[in-house]
Amino acid sequence: MKTLRVLYHLARADFLERTRRYSFLLMLGLVLWLGYLSASGQFRMRVPPDYLGVINSAWVGATMTITVTLLLGWFGFYLVKGSVSRDYETGVGQIMATTPLSRPLYTAGKWLSNFAVLALMILMLALVGIAMNLLVGTADFNLWALSAPLLFVALPCMALVAAIAVLFDTISWLRGGLGNIVYFCGFMFALATTAATISTSAADNPLLDVAGFRLIGGSVAQAARAAYPEASSGFAFSITELANPRLFMWNGIAWTPRIVLPRVALLLLALGLALLAAAFFDRFNPTRVWWSKRKPAERGQPGAVAPAAAMPIASARLTPLTGTRGRFRLDALLMAELKLFLKGQPWWWYAIALCLVAAQLFTELTITRVLLVAAWTWPILILSGLGCREARHDTRQIVFSAPHPLLHQLPAAWLSACAVLALLGSGALLRFILAGETISILGWLTGVVFISSLALAAGVLTGSSKAFEVIYVFLMYMQTQQFPPFDFMGMTPASPWYGYALLAGLLLIAAAFARRLQLTTRGAVR
Amino acid sequence: MKLTIEHLSKQYRRDLWGLRDFDLELQPGVYGLLGPNGAGKSTLMRMLATITQPTAGAIRWNDADIGKSPDVLRAVLGYLPQDFGVYPNLTGLEFLEYMAAIKGLDGKSARRRIDELLIVVNLVDAARRPLGGYSGGMKQRVGIAQALLNDPQLLIVDEPTVGLDPEERVRFRNLLSDLSGERIIILSTHIVSDVEAVATEIVVVSQGRKLQQATPEKLLQRLDGQVWQWLAATDELAALKQKHVLSGTVRHTNGMQVRVVSDTAPTRDAQSVPANLEDVYLSLVAANGSGA
Numbered sequence: 001m002k003t004l005r006v007l008y009h010l011a012r013a014d015f016l017e018r019t020r021r022y023s024f025l026l027m028l029g030l031v032l033w034l035g036y037l038s039a040s041g042q043f044r045m046r047v048p049p050d051y052l053g054v055i056n057s058a059w060v061g062a063t064m065t066i067t068v069t070l071l072l073g074w075f076g077f078y079l080v081k082g083s084v085s086r087d088y089e090t091g092v093g094q095i096m097a098t099t100p101l102s103r104p105l106y107t108a109g110k111w112l113s114n115f116a117v118l119a120l121m122i123l124m125l126a127l128v129g130i131a132m133n134l135l136v137g138t139a140d141f142n143l144w145a146l147s148a149p150l151l152f153v154a155l156p157c158m159a160l161v162a163a164i165a166v167l168f169d170t171i172s173w174l175r176g177g178l179g180n181i182v183y184f185c186g187f188m189f190a191l192a193t194t195a196a197t198i199s200t201s202a203a204d205n206p207l208l209d210v211a212g213f214r215l216i217g218g219s220v221a222q223a224a225r226a227a228y229p230e231a232s233s234g235f236a237f238s239i240t241e242l243a244n245p246r247l248f249m250w251n252g253i254a255w256t257p258r259i260v261l262p263r264v265a266l267l268l269l270a271l272g273l274a275l276l277a278a279a280f281f282d283r284f285n286p287t288r289v290w291w292s293k294r295k296p297a298e299r300g301q302p303g304a305v306a307p308a309a310a311m312p313i314a315s316a317r318l319t320p321l322t323g324t325r326g327r328f329r330l331d332a333l334l335m336a337e338l339k340l341f342l343k344g345q346p347w348w349w350y351a352i353a354l355c356l357v358a359a360q361l362f363t364e365l366t367i368t369r370v371l372l373v374a375a376w377t378w379p380i381l382i383l384s385g386l387g388c389r390e391a392r393h394d395t396r397q398i399v400f401s402a403p404h405p406l407l408h409q410l411p412a413a414w415l416s417a418c419a420v421l422a423l424l425g426s427g428a429l430l431r432f433i434l435a436g437e438t439i440s441i442l443g444w445l446t447g448v449v450f451i452s453s454l455a456l457a458a459g460v461l462t463g464s465s466k467a468f469e470v471i472y473v474f475l476m477y478m479q480t481q482q483f484p485p486f487d488f489m490g491m492t493p494a495s496p497w498y499g500y501a502l503l504a505g506l507l508l509i510a511a512a513f514a515r516r517l518q519l520t521t522r523g524a525v526r
Numbered sequence: 527m528k529l530t531i532e533h534l535s536k537q538y539r540r541d542l543w544g545l546r547d548f549d550l551e552l553q554p555g556v557y558g559l560l561g562p563n564g565a566g567k568s569t570l571m572r573m574l575a576t577i578t579q580p581t582a583g584a585i586r587w588n589d590a591d592i593g594k595s596p597d598v599l600r601a602v603l604g605y606l607p608q609d610f611g612v613y614p615n616l617t618g619l620e621f622l623e624y625m626a627a628i629k630g631l632d633g634k635s636a637r638r639r640i641d642e643l644l645i646v647v648n649l650v651d652a653a654r655r656p657l658g659g660y661s662g663g664m665k666q667r668v669g670i671a672q673a674l675l676n677d678p679q680l681l682i683v684d685e686p687t688v689g690l691d692p693e694e695r696v697r698f699r700n701l702l703s704d705l706s707g708e709r710i711i712i713l714s715t716h717i718v719s720d721v722e723a724v725a726t727e728i729v730v731v732s733q734g735r736k737l738q739q740a741t742p743e744k745l746l747q748r749l750d751g752q753v754w755q756w757l758a759a760t761d762e763l764a765a766l767k768q769k770h771v772l773s774g775t776v777r778h779t780n781g782m783q784v785r786v787v788s789d790t791a792p793t794r795d796a797q798s799v800p801a802n803l804e805d806v807y808l809s810l811v812a813a814n815g816s817g818a
Contacts, residue, residue, distance in 0.1 A: 317704070318642050321635055321677030328630060336627040344615025344656075394611030398672060401575045402628040403600040409628055520579055 003105065010101075010109030014083055015116045023462070024117070027079050028124060031072065035125040038067040039132030044242070045216070047224035048234045052245035058252030060133045061146035062216045064125055066237050068154040069211035070191075072121060077161050077183050078470050080114035084169035084281070085176075093284035103278040107166050111274030114162030122154050145252045152255060153212035156266035160210055163273035170281040177381040180469040188477065210266065213237075215253065223250040328408050330415075337409075337416035340389070341382055353378055353424060360427025365435060369491050370480065372428040372444070376451060376489075377476045379420055383451065384468040386417050387459025387511060406516055410456070414508070417452035439497070443490015446497040446504065450488050453507040460511045460518070527554055527588065527679060529574070529710055534583035536569050536734075544569035546734040548583070556706045558721030559714040560807050561731035567714040568608055570731070571684045574712065575605040587680070601630070604678030606669045608685045608714075614658030618649055618668050621657055625672045636675070643671040646701060648694065662689040670698065674705075681711045687720050699723045718804045730807060732814045742803060749801035749809065754788055756795040757781045766792075771812045773805045787812075 018024055037043045039060045046052050053059045087093035096106070126147055133141055164183070168174040174182060194213045209215055217235030224231040227248035253259065356375040360368050387410075390396040399405060422429075425444060432440040451472070458468035478486035488500035529552040536544040545566040561567050572578045574585060576596035585592045587599045612621055619640065626636035644650045647667040652660065657668065666689045673681060683702075687695045702711060702724045715721060721728060721742075728745055730737040738745065753773070758766060760782050766772060770792060774785035785799070786792055787809040 318646060318674065318677070319638065321631075321639060329627065329632070332627040332633060336624040339620060340613060340616065340624060343613075343620070389613070393613050394609065395613065397572070397575070397577050397605065397607035398610055398625065398669070399628060401577055401600060401603060401605045402625070403597045403630055405628075408630070 006101065006105060007109050007112065010106065011112035011116060014110060014113035017086075018080075018083070018113070018117055019120070023079065027075070028121060030075075031068075031121045031125055032128055034067050034071055035064060035128035036132060038063040039129045040136055042239060043067055044238055045220055046236050046238065046242070046245070047221050047231050048236050050242045050245050051224040051228060051231050052242060052247055053220060053223070053250040054247050055133075055136060056140070056145070056249075056251070057133055057142035058145035058149075059250055060129050061149045062220070062250075062252065064129050065149040065154045065212055066216060068122060068125060068150070069157045069213075070237065072118065072154075073157055073161055073211060074184070074187055075470070076118050076121070076158060077165050077187075078180060078466055080117055080162055081165040081168060081179070081183075082466070083110050083113060084166070088284065097284040103281050103283055104275050106283075107170060107274050107277040107281055108271070110166045110169070111163050111271065111277075114165050115159050115270075118158035118162055119155060122150055122158060126150055148255050149212065149216065149253065152260055152263045153215065156263050156270070157210050157212065159267050159270035160273070163270035163277070166274050167277040167280070170277040172282070177384055177465060177469050180466060181380065181473050184470070184473045184477070207266075207269075215259070219253050220250055224248050328404065330412065333408060333412040334415055334419070337412045338419060341385075341416050341420060345382075349378075357424060357427045360425070360431060365431060365437065365440075368428050368431050369440070369489075372425050372447075372489065373476055373479045373491075375424040375428070376421060376447065377473070378424065380469060380472055380476075381465075382420070383417060383455040383472070384465035385459065386413055386452070386455040386468075387457070387461075387515075388463050388465055389459070391463040392465065400519055405519060406512065410460075410512065410515055414452050414456050414511075417455055418448050421448045421451055437490075439493055439495055440490045443488065443495050443497045446501045447489045450500045450504040450507075453504040453511070457507040457511040457514075460514045527708070527710065528552070528586075529680060530584075530586040530589075531570075531574075532584045532586070534570070534573065534585065535581050536566075536573060536578070537581040543734050545573070545580075548734070548736055550729065550736065550739065552710050552712070554706075554708055554710055555726040556702060556711040556713060556724050558725030558728045559712060559731060560716065560718065560721055560728060562716065562811055565731045566734040567731055568684055569734075571605075571607075571682055571712070571714055574680075575603065575607075575682050576600055577605075577607075599680065602676070602679040604673035604676060604681040606673040606683040606686055608688075610669055612657040612660075612665055612668060615656055617654050617656055618660070618664075618671075619644070619653040621668060622671055622675065626675050629676045631676060639675060639677070640671075643674055646674075647671045648697065663691060663694060666690055667694065670701075679709050681705065681709060682714075683712070684714045685716075686713065687715065687717060695720070718802075718807055722803045728803070730810050732811050735814075737810050737814055745803065745806045746801050749787060749805055751798055752787055752789055752809075753785065753799050753801045753805050754792055754796035755783065755785045755799045756793060756797060758784050758793075771809050773808045 034043070041055055041063075043063055043066075044052065045059070045063050045066060084093075087096065129146055129150075130141075130143070133146060168179040168183065171179075173179075190210065191213075194209055194211060213235070221231070221233045221235050225233065228246060353375070356371055356378060360371045360375065363371060385392065390399050399409060402409070425448065429441070429444050431437075432444060454471065455468050458471065459465065461467075475486060475488070479489050479491055482491050484492055484494040485496065487495040488497055489495070490497050529550075531548055531550040531552075534548040535546050538544055548566075548570065559567050559570070569578070573580050576592060576599060579593060587602075590598045592599045613624075616624065622640045622643065623636065626640065631639065644653050647670050649664065649667055649671070652664060657665065660668065666686070670683070670686060673683065687698055690698060699720065702713065705711060706724070706726070713721065713725065725742060727739065727741055729739045740748075757778060758781055763775070763782055763784070766784060766786065771787040772784060773787055776783040785805070786796070787801075787805050791798070
């Protein structure tokens with residue numbers, strides 16, 4: 001009983017802390033909008049090329065479920081991740097560490113809180129679905145048909161996401177930006193695996209189909225074939241507009257124990273992962289992190305420097321300053337920002353960066369482009385600190401009380417990012433110039449400016465590095481897919497680089513405006 | 527050189543004021559800002575440091591409104607916030623170089639100034655080591671050094687001695703005394719002895735309002751003949767706390783030596799003793815109805 005009480009309060013405090021943040025409200029708004037899109041039929045499940053289900057309760061519920069597992073399965077992780085880190089940063093963890101609270105209880109509490117946040121979003125989504133189904137549904141309203149897929153597919157999927165977030169939070173090297181990238185790669189891999197095996201079997205193994213793609217897709221395809229025998233066994237989820245869709249009736253999945261029980265078992269798996277996280281959790285004792293090879297200085301442990309021999313108290317004197325003060329020196333500031341940008345990386349970071357630049361010079365143009373993507377992705381964890389470094393390290397009061405923080409420091413920080421990107425992409429630029437690849441050159445220039453502006457704007461606007469890491473890793477993945485709408489780097493002849501150049505300008509204006517607001521209101525520092 | 531604060535107010539919420547109708551005029555000297563937790567000291571400091579803007583009123587630096595042109599003040603400002611962070615991967619030296627660039631110091635002056643400051647704050651040996659490995663006191667000293675980088679005409683230090691060991695605290699007090707002269711120094715703290723040691727004038731703040739502004743001598747004169755000391759029984763203590771402003775207690779084998787601020791002698795045994803700033807501060811705050 002006492003354990004349950006501790007668990008409840010642990011999860012409750014964390015849940016309240018998170019739901020009172022602006023980021024939660026933003027995410028909730030986004031989820032409600034996604035719910036509207038899926039319930040109104042703008043997000044479509046279809047059987048290729050144009051077989052579409054009649055909008056009924058089961059269809060709305062299933063569409064929303066796929067929307068949730070695909071989008072909240074991705075973004076939701078970033079939303080809930082960081083609860084353990086917060087206890088490190090705020091120092092609350094050190095207080096907790098002195099209580100009898102056990103490690104498994106702590107990680108289970110964090111999992112419950114993560115799960116509660118994501119479950120609340122699903123609940124809100126269900127409410128939107130009910131409202132929309134009553135408004136636009138063409139068949140009778142059926143609450144069970146609408147909510148069952150959310151209950152049996154979306155909810156266990158979110159439980160798993162919540163547990164993975166706790167696991168990443170407790171493993172020191174996955175706690176930061178690297179964890180965000182690893183999750184994205186894992187998520188894309190899981191999705192690709194599910195999509196590749198969608199037509200192989202409708203009998204689902206929930207472990208291979210956490211998102212419910214195979215389960216729902218298989219059932220939908222079966223219903224389409226029953227109505228139109230020529231229909232394929234495939235399944236797609238898209239925003240494609242269909243001119244003359246061929247409609248069929250789908251009444252949902254028969255939720256038999258054979259289907260439900262393995263899904264419910266996912267909840268147990270999630271709980272197991274949360275408890276496994278306890279094994280990695282150092283209980284806020286940095287000395288227990290035996291696998292970490294970081295220097296004590298990087299772990300922020302005090303006392304790593306031997307105290308200096310005391311100077312005679314009366315010996316210290318300062319000469320009055322005669323030089324200029326408050327004058328903008330771009331060169332000095334740029335060098336200082338660059339140093340801040342590049343310091344703290346291990347030697348192999350620079351070695352790999354150098355190899356990536358050199359490789360761009362000696363490979364075929366197609367490979368050079370891929371290497372450019374790699375070279376510009378390489379400094380993601382440094383770029384993500386742009387604009388939010390002052391908030392992350394709490395240097396805002398010191399930095400913002402210096403002269404012209406908006407006109408001096410912000411442009412210098414942006415230029416330092418441009419300089420690093422230009423350096424990392426210098427091999428490719430040379431190749432593009434020699435080959436006379438105009439689009440690639442323009443894409444390269446746009447890339448330098450756009451990435452720096454995106455990093456700065458995301459950092460200033462959110463005060464966190466997470467937003468940039470999520471967006472950037474997605475954008476760079478899209479570069480490798482050479483998908484024209486996202487091709488800001490000039491990877492293809494159809495690249496809309498000019499649009500991104502314009503967007504870069506807008507992002508810069510947004511960053512400057514937001515920083516100005518932070519400087520003139522109590523928003524930045526209280 | 528003059529810093530004027532006119533009817534300054536800061537409202538956080540409808541029913542929560544950080545500072546209310548605050549007036550102050552400062553000439554060169556060391557001003558000790560004393561007040562209990564939540565009195566509004568840090569709110570005032572942040573507004574003076576151009577970090578936050580007032581809800582009403584104005585701050586003028588040599589008659590220039592810093593709400594409209596904050597950079598007039600920022601060029602000559604040194605600020606040590608109560609809570610601040612550092613970049614853990616930079617060394618102490620690199621952090622100071624970075625701050626010097628941000629403050630717009632020319633290279634030669636910056637280098638000389640940083641060298642001197644490292645000696646002054648006793649960080650010469652640790653200067654080339656990453657800040658992530660510094661102790662709390664060492665970080666505080668880096669904070670002090672960055673505040674002094676541009677040889678500020680207005681130096682604002684918020685709880686500067688927090689985390690410093692006794693020797694460093696003495697060193698810092700001496701440094702403030704050395705720096706006073708042709709500059710305005712505002713020292714905010716609730717450690718009365720820090721203010722007592724260096725302040726030329728003391729401003730007592732409570733519940734967002736100014737309670738008193740005077741030299742330490744004048745403040746002490748206020749309580750002439752009003753501070754009493756005697757040996758009381760331990761079980762009398764609770765009753766005494768209800769009745770008087772208790773400014774000190776020391777346990778003895780035969781009871782408790784109490785120190786009380788009162789217009790008249792509280793008991794026949796009470797002896798009049800010279801007042802100190804702690805007595806003055808506590809009586810002022812108690813009279814205003816807020817506890818420390």
